[in-house]
Structure formats: C-alpha cells, structure tokens
Amino acid sequence: xxxxxxxxxxxxxxxxxxxxxxxxxxxxxxxxxxxxxxxxxxxxxxxxxxxxxxxxxxxxxxxxxxxxxxxxxxxxxxxxxxxxxxxxxxxxxxxxxxxxxxxxxxxxxxxxxxxxxxxxxxxxxxxxxxxxxxxxxxxxxxxxxxxxxxxxxxxxxxxxxxxxxxxxxxxxxxxxxxxxxxxxxxxxxxxxxxxxxxxxxxxxxxxx
Amino acid sequence: xxxxxxxxxxxxxxxxxxxxxxxxxxxxxxxxxxxxxxxxxxxxxxxxxxxxxxxxxxxxxxxxxxxxxxxxxxxxxxxxxxxxxxxxxxxxxxxxxxxxxxxxxxxxxxxxxxxxxxxxxxxxxxxxxxxxxxxxxxxxxxxxxxxxxxxxxxxxxxxxxxxxxxxxxxxxxxxxxxxxxxxxxxxxxxxxxxxxxxxxxxxxxxxxxxxxxxxxxxxxxxxxxxxxxxxxxxxxxxxxxxxxxxxxxxxxxxxxxxxxxxxxxxxxxxxxxxxxxxxxxxxxxxxxxxxxxxxxxxxxxxxxxxxxxxxxxxxxxxxxxxxxxxxxxxxxxxxxxxxxxxxxxxxxxxxxxxxxxxxxxxxxxxxxxxxxxxxxxxxxxxxxxxxxxxxxxxxxxxxxxxxxxxxxxxxxxxxxxxxxxxxxxxxxxxxxxxxxxxxxxxxxxxxxxxxxxxxxxxxxxxxxxxxxx
Numbered sequence: 001x002x003x004x005x006x007x008x009x010x011x012x013x014x015x016x017x018x019x020x021x022x023x024x025x026x027x028x029x030x031x032x033x034x035x036x037x038x039x040x041x042x043x044x045x046x047x048x049x050x051x052x053x054x055x056x057x058x059x060x061x062x063x064x065x066x067x068x069x070x071x072x073x074x075x076x077x078x079x080x081x082x083x084x085x086x087x088x089x090x091x092x093x094x095x096x097x098x099x100x101x102x103x104x105x106x107x108x109x110x111x112x113x114x115x116x117x118x119x120x121x122x123x124x125x126x127x128x129x130x131x132x133x134x135x136x137x138x139x140x141x142x143x144x145x146x147x148x149x150x151x152x153x154x155x156x157x158x159x160x161x162x163x164x165x166x167x168x169x170x171x172x173x174x175x176x177x178x179x180x181x182x183x184x185x186x187x188x189x190x191x192x193x194x195x196x197x198x199x200x201x202x203x204x205x206x207x208x
Numbered sequence: 209x210x211x212x213x214x215x216x217x218x219x220x221x222x223x224x225x226x227x228x229x230x231x232x233x234x235x236x237x238x239x240x241x242x243x244x245x246x247x248x249x250x251x252x253x254x255x256x257x258x259x260x261x262x263x264x265x266x267x268x269x270x271x272x273x274x275x276x277x278x279x280x281x282x283x284x285x286x287x288x289x290x291x292x293x294x295x296x297x298x299x300x301x302x303x304x305x306x307x308x309x310x311x312x313x314x315x316x317x318x319x320x321x322x323x324x325x326x327x328x329x330x331x332x333x334x335x336x337x338x339x340x341x342x343x344x345x346x347x348x349x350x351x352x353x354x355x356x357x358x359x360x361x362x363x364x365x366x367x368x369x370x371x372x373x374x375x376x377x378x379x380x381x382x383x384x385x386x387x388x389x390x391x392x393x394x395x396x397x398x399x400x401x402x403x404x405x406x407x408x409x410x411x412x413x414x415x416x417x418x419x420x421x422x423x424x425x426x427x428x429x430x431x432x433x434x435x436x437x438x439x440x441x442x443x444x445x446x447x448x449x450x451x452x453x454x455x456x457x458x459x460x461x462x463x464x465x466x467x468x469x470x471x472x473x474x475x476x477x478x479x480x481x482x483x484x485x486x487x488x489x490x491x492x493x494x495x496x497x498x499x500x501x502x503x504x505x506x507x508x509x510x511x512x513x514x515x516x517x518x519x520x521x522x523x524x525x526x527x528x529x530x531x532x533x534x535x536x537x538x539x540x541x542x543x544x545x546x547x548x549x550x551x552x553x554x555x556x557x558x559x560x561x562x563x564x565x566x567x568x569x570x571x572x573x574x575x576x577x578x579x580x581x582x583x584x585x586x587x588x589x590x591x592x593x594x595x596x597x598x599x600x601x602x603x604x605x606x607x608x609x610x611x612x613x614x615x616x617x618x619x620x621x622x623x624x625x626x627x628x629x630x631x632x633x634x635x636x637x638x639x640x641x642x643x644x645x646x647x648x649x650x651x652x653x654x655x656x657x658x659x660x661x662x663x664x665x666x667x668x669x670x671x672x673x674x675x676x677x
Contacts, residue, residue, distance in 0.1 A: 013610065059610035066605070102604055109605075179629060193627060 003030065003039045006071065010043030011050070013063035018071040032078045036115070040068050040075070044113035048196030058106065061195070065109035086117035088140040088206040091133050091169070093121030095154040100147035103175060103195075107143060110195040111202060127158045131165055139169040140206045143198065144188075146175040156186035163187065170205040174198060216503045224445075224504065228453040231408075232262035237457040238409035243419055247464050262457060270460040274510050278427060278470035280337070281397045283389055284366035284657060289336055291399075291427070291472065291545055292511040296579060298550035298572055299370070299516075300329060302339040302401065305346065306559035308522055310640045314559055316346035321560070322357055325552070326364035327654040328565055328647075332551070334572030337399070339548060340370035340382075343560045354378045355671045358385055362667055366657035371398040371426070376416035381674065383424055388666050394425040396470055401548070404454040406434035418458065422465035429513050429546070430458035431474030433497070435487050438480040444496060447477040452504060459510070472546055473505040474513040489556055490518035490531035495538040502542040514539040516550035517568045518557060524567055524640040528554070532571055540575045563643035566650070570620045577618040622646060 006025060009017035018040075025035050047064045050056035056064070090111050094104050101123050112118045119137050121129060134142050142162065144155045155178070159171045170189035173182070183191035189205060192198040236259040239245055245255060254261040277292030289297055307317050325342040329335050338361045340354070348356050354372035361369045362385065371382030382398065390397045400421045405411045410418075421428055432454035434440025440447045455475055462469045477497040478489040498514040505512025516539070517532035539547050549557060550572050552565035593608050594601075603609050622643055624631060636642055 057610075057613045059604055059606075059613040062605045063607060063610045102602055105602055105605065193629070 003034055006035060006039035007043040007046065010040060010064050010068045010071065011046050013060055013067045015063075015067040015070045018067045019074055022071040022074045026074070026078060032075065032080070035075060036072075036079070040071050041113070041115045044068055044110065044199075047113075048110065048199060051196050052194070062106065062109055065113045068113045069109075087115040088202070089117045089119065089137050090141045090143060090202060091119045091121065091130065091137060091139045092143040092145070093125035093130060094123040094145045094147075095151050095158060096124055096126040097154060098146050098148050098151035099123045100145070100175075103147070104143075104145040106195045107145070107174065107198045110199050111143075114199045114203070116202065116206075127154070127161045130158055131161055131167070134162070134167055134169045135165075139167075141189075141202050142169045142171050143202075144171060144173045146173070146178060149177045152177060152182065155188070159186050159188045172198070172201055172205070216500060218507070221503060221507045224448050224452055224500075225507070227449045228456060229262075229264050229267060231449060231453045232267065232457060233264070234261075235259075235408060236261040237404075237454055239415055239457075239461070240409070240412045241415035241419075244415045244461060247419075247461065251464050260457065262460060266460055267456050270456075270463040271508050271510065273463045273467040274459060274471045274508075275468060276509050277511065278396050280368045280399055280427065281390070281395055282337075282366060282368040283362070283659070287336075287367045289368070291470075293545075294543075295545060296540060296547070296576065297336040297545065298334060298547045299337050299339045300325060300335055300342050300549070300551040300565065301516075301553040301557065301560045302370075302548045303341045303344060304553060304558055304560045305344040307343065308554050308559040308561045308564075310523075310563055310644060312523060314522075317343035317560065318347040319345040319356055319360070321345065323360045323364060324562065324651060325560065325565070326360045327651055328551075328562075329361075329367060330365040330657065331650055331654055332569055334569040334576065335367070335551060337368035338365055338370065340372050340401070342552075349675070352671070352675045355381060355385075355674055358382055359667055359671045362389065363659060363664060364656060366659070369398060371400045371421065373400050373402055373414060373417035373421075375413045376420060379417040379420035383420065383426070385667060385670060386426075388670065389663055396425075396427045398426050399429065399472070400426060401429045401431060401474075402458060404430075404432040404451075404458060406432060406439040406454065407450050408454055410454075410458065415461070418461060419465060422462045422469045425466050425469050427470035427472065428458075428462055429472040429474050429548075430455050430462065431476065431513060432458070433474075433476030433478065435480045436477050436493060437482065438485065438487075440477065442480075444477070444493065444500075447497070448475070448500060448504075451475045451477060471510055472513045473501065473508060473510040475501040475504065476515055487556055488520060489515070490520055490535055492534070494518065495534055498535065498539045498544065499542040502539075502544045505545070506543065511545040513546040513548065514542075514544040516547040516553075517571055518549055518553060519564075520555060522555050522559070524561075524563055524643065528564065529567075529571075532568060536571060536575055537578075540579050562647050563640045566643040566646050567622055567639065570622045574618050574620070 006021045051061045108120050155173050162171050172190040173188045180191045190201045192201050238258050239260050240258045248260045279290050281288045306314050308314050321343045322345050329338045372378035386398045402414050402418045432451035436442050436447045440450050459471050479491050479493045481488045502512050517536045519528040519531040521528035551568035552560045554561050
C-alpha cells in the first residue's frame with residue numbers, strides 16, 4: 001500500500017480508508033516511520049495548508065484529524081525506536097474562569113496530528129495546575145486559551161508565573177480576543193489565531 | 209408570501225384590477241402596429257385609429273389561457289428550469305450601453321465586455337440565465353449587434369437565454385438562431401422582454417417582436433412601467449393602474465395570436481426626481497412596485513417579474529449595497545419569479561460594472577439562501593446527536609457538522625468574515641479591488657461549454673452572412 005494512499009485518505013477524512021490503508025501498509029512491510037511521518041503526519045500538514053488557504057473548512061479539518069488518529073491507533077503497537085518518540089510535549093488548557101474550549105480542542109487535535117504528545121488540561125485551569133503539569137510532563141510548550149476579555153489577564157499572570165518558576169517550557173496564547181500585540185505585551189513566546197498556525201509555532205519553538 | 213411584507217389584500221387587488229379595466233375600456237391602449245390592429249379587429253375589439261379598447265371579458269379570457277408555470281429550456285438541459293410556482297430565477301443587467309470602471313471612469317461597452325459577462329453568467333452560482341443585452345456593444349454595427357450578443361450567449365454559455373425584441377427583424381433572426389439549436393420547436397427556449405411605452409401605449413417595433421415570438425409560442429415578459437410624476441401619475445395607485453392596464457393589454461394580444469403562449473407578468477414604477485426632473489430608480493417606491501407586481505401576478509395566476517439589484521450609485525459604496533439589497537430582498541420576500549438586472553448595474557441601469565456584478569452575486573446567493581425552505585427532517589433535527597452531546601458537546605468535531613459545513617450556510621465569495629488584524633493586512637483590502645481580483649480568477653477559470661461543432665459553425669456562419677448583407 002502506497003504512503004500516498006494513506007495521505008490522501010486522511011486529507012479526504014475517510015477514516016475507514018485510513019485504517020485500512022495503514023493496516024495494509026504494515027502488512028506489506030512499509031517502514032513504520034514512513035507511515036507515520038510521510039503518511040499520517042504529512043497529511044495533516046497538507047490539511048493545515050488547505051485550511052489556511054480556505055480550501056478546507058474547520059469541521060473537515062477535525063474529521064481529518066480524527067481519521068489520522070484512527071490510523072495512529074493502528075500504528076501504535078508497531079512504533080519502536082525513533083518512530084516512537086514524540087516530537088515534543090505540549091500542555092494545553094483554557095485559563096481559570098473561562099469555560100470555552102472549541103478553539104482549544106481544535107488546536108489539541110491539530111497538534112496531536114502533527115505528532116506531538118499533548119496533555120489537555122481542559123477548561124478553567126488555574127496557574128498552579130499549568131505549572132505543576134508542565135513540570136510533571138517536562139513540557140516543551142504550554143498553550144493558554146481564553147475567549148473572554150475578562151480572563152485574558154489570567155494569561156498574563158500564568159506567563160509571568162512560568163518565568164518566575166524558571167521552567168524551560170515556552171508559553172503561547174490564543175483565543176478570539178487575543179492578539180499578537182497582547183502576546184508581546186505579556187511576554188508570551190508566541191500567538192496564533194488559528195490551529196495550523198499554532199502547530200507551526202510549536203514546531204518552531206520546539207526546534208529553537 | 210407577498211402579503212407578509214405589505215398589507216395587500218384581495219380587495220385592494222380587485223380595486224387595481226377593476227380600475228385598470230375601466231381605463232382599458234374608456235381610454236384604451238395605443239398599438240401603432242397594423243398587424244396588431246388587424247388581429248384586434250378580427251377578434252371584434254373596438255378600435256379608434258391606433259387606440260384599442262378592451263372589454264372585461266376580453267381580459268378575463270386572455271388571462272385564463274396563460275400558463276401558470278412553464279419550463280424554459282437551456283442548450284444544456286441540466287440548466288433548464290421552471291418559471292412560476294415557488295421558483296425564483298435571476299438574470300444580469302439588461303440594456304446598459306456603458307461600463308463603469310473601478311476608477312469611476314465611464315466608457316462605451318464593447319463586444320469583448322459582452323463576452324466577458326457571458327463568461328461570468330456561465331460560471332455564476334447566482335444567475336440562472338443570460339439577458340439578451342447584458343451590455344450593448346458600441347464597437348459593432350448597431351443593426352446587427354443583437355446577432356453578436358446572441359451568438360456570444362449561445363456559444364459562451366449553456367444556460368437559458370433571451371431573444372432580441374428591438375425590431376421584427378431582430379426577433380425573427382433571434383428565432384432563426386434558436387432553431388439552429390433546437391429545431392422548429394414550440395417548447396420555450398427563448399425568453400423575450402416586451403416593454404410598453406408609458407403612458408398607455410406600445411412602440412411599433414416592440415409589438416412586432418411580440419407578434420413574432422407569440423406566433424412561435426415563445427415566452428414573453430410583458431412589462432410596463434412609468435416615471436411617477438412625469439410619464440405617469442405621481443401616486444403609486446395611479447402608476448399601478450396605468451401600468452397594469454398596459455401589461456394586461458399586451459398579454460391579451462399574446463393570447464389572441466397564440467392562446468397558451470407563456471407570459472411573465474411585469475410591472476414597475478420609479479419616481480421622477482422632483483429636484484431635477486430626472487429618472488430615479490432603486491427607491492422605496494420601486495421596491496413597493498416590486499412587492500405589488502408579485503401580488504398582481506399571483507392574483508392573475510401568471511408568473512411575475514421584477515427589477516433586480518438596482519442602484520443610483522456609480523461605485524461599490526454603501527449606497528450601492530443598500531439600494532441593491534433593498535430592491536432584491538423585497539423582490540425575493542414578495543415572491544417574485546424572475547428578476548432581471550440581478551447583477552452588475554449602476555446608475556439608473558445605464559452602466560454595467562464587472563466589480564458590481566461580482567458583488568451582486570454574493571447578494572443574490574445570500575437571498576437565494578434566505579428564500580430556501582427550512583429543512584425539517586430527522587437528520588436536520590439531529591436529535592440523536594443533541595442527546596448524545598448533551599451540555600458538554602462540541603458540535604464542530606461531529607461528522608454531522610462536517611457533512612453539512614459547505615451547504616448549510618451562505619458562504620460569501622467577496623464579503624469578508626475575518627479578524628480585524630487580518631483585514632488590515634489584506635491586500636487588496638477595498639471591496640472594489642477585491643472584486644477585481646475575483647473577476648480575474650473567474651475569467652481565468654472559465655471553460656467554454658461543449659457545443660456540437662456543426663451547430664457552432666452554422667451559428668457563426670449565419671451571423672457572418674447577416675452582417676455582410
């Protein structure tokens with residue numbers, strides 16, 4: 001089974017075909033690393049690009065991410081050595097006082113789709129929880145989400161707390177009222193207004 | 209549907225009708241056309257010179273033979289559609305001789321403009337058919353311009369089309385070209401606009417065209433309108449009556465020539481600018497006529513036609529959007545069946561604009577979405593999903609949402625839905641510039657629809673021969 005078929009099935013968010021194609025690829029001794037990186041992960045990059053250009057819509061991108069994850073589940077028992085190592089660990093959550101999670105869930109799926117180990121803390125997450133989880137998982141990046149202007153100051157407080165704690169994790173922020181200017185103002189390491197953009201940002205920060 | 213917007217009840221419609229009949233009987237309508245006068249006389253109508261007088265029973269009889277609906281056939285049968293019932297069909301501007309550019313400059317339209325508009329019509333999600341004069345070209349001889357325009361439509365689009373009504377010859381030649389595609393058919397393949405000449409008369413050439421098409425049983429839009437306060441009374445009631453009388457007289461003639469000829473009922477009215485004496489359209493008074501024409505069309509059980517996205521503006525500004533939207537929304541909500549001028553016109557229908565065309569398409573698509581009946585079925589209620597997700601759900605992630613994400617909502621091509629920061633960075637940012645950009649992409653992506661090469665050759669040869677003569 002050609003890697004391109006796996007990639008196309010993810011792009012077309014055909015979950016059944018993704019599972020089938022991954023199984024066939026494994027059976028035909030295709031390198032597991034290729035199935036993961038050139039098939040599943042690269043497919044999500046294609047989807048991300050198509051989303052950024054307006055060709056793919058949000059619900060379709062999410063279905064693609066689900067299809068990709070279904071393929072990943074089949075692949076997991078076969079992951080050994082380099083292929084098993086995640087690209088990095090990302091902690092994500094909506095800040096204290098804010099219960100909105102649509103954007104956060106979207107970012108979670110896309111970042112997972114890019115091969116990162118993602119720890120989703122959910123909503124209404126206080127600063128201490130972000131710090132302790134980042135420490136426990138040795139996180140590379142911490143993503144803070146907020147929809148309310150009233151909860152944006154919590155982002156500033158959390159970013160400040162990470163600096164004081166001296167953790168290696170980079171902090172990035174997102175959410176409808178958040179801007180690049182605000183990210184700079186509170187000293188966060190980055191900002192994205194969309195999910196594929198967040199993936200790119202995390203990649204850059206992890207590689208830096 | 210029409211009664212939702214305005215309080216037009218049957219009593220008012222009866223009053224418009226009976227007053228129109230009084231006018232038709234007492235004053236009559238002028239038909240300066242020998243053949244038409246002979247037809248009226250042959251059927252026992254009272255005439256006085258070129259004036260024709262109508263009895264109630266003549267009008268009642270004519271109305272009865274007009275079909276309530278008819279199918280307009282396209283060269284590509286997939287593009288054929290019904291006119292009447294709940295359908296709503298749109299065509300672009302009709303008649304403008306000028307093009308207004310983004311710079312504001314106004315220039316003569318040329319045949320290349322007509323062809324570009326044909327390409328836009330063909331690729332339009334909004335428009336259902338082409339008008340016969342989407343832009344009147346100035347760089348070809350006026351006597352044969354109708355042939356150039358019709359040939360462009362026939363070759364560059366495969367949607368339904370309109371024939372020329374400028375003269376008897378224009379109508380005959382339009383029909384001959386249609387017959388080269390469809391053969392000698394009496395199925396409706398060419399919609400034709402006949403306008404009366406307010407007040408209370410028709411031009412000789414228009415009547416000639418009416419007779420040609422009615423004999424061939426091709427559908428006719430019979431439309432009357434006046435400039436309120438100059439070519440008709442300043443009042444809406446007076447305007448309605450003189451235009452209704454004129455339209456009814458025209459419809460009557462179509463049915464005398466060939467009972468059962470499909471007709472679209474048309475009536476309009478625009479105020480005269482009392483500050484200048486000039487013609488004004490896209491006013492609330494125009495919109496009111498639009499609402500009432502649909503009520504009258506339905507009263508007579510005849511499909512009805514209105515104006516489209518008209519504006520007095522000369523650029524893609526607030527005025528253009530406001531006026532176009534008011535006109536087209538009123539037409540749609542009133543239940544009109546056919547709108548001409550749905551895309552592209554500026555300044556009293558005098559000029560076309562490519563950018564306005566692109567912008568109007570968004571408006572047309574939004575309105576068609578607005579008019580689409582709400583779906584009530586198991587999948588639309590989505591109760592299984594609602595129960596499954598309860599209060600913790602994220603519908604964005606569900607396949608039900610993904611399956612419908614392209615079709616459920618109106619998605620604009622030109623209008624923006626973005627973040628302020630992105631809008632600031634947008635290049636180009638202004639609507640007219642973005643419309644230009646979309647226009648370029650549309651023309652680039654255009655593909656000429658298939659046509660039998662022999663028919664294409666014959667059509668081209670026919671037009672060439674006519675032009676030589």
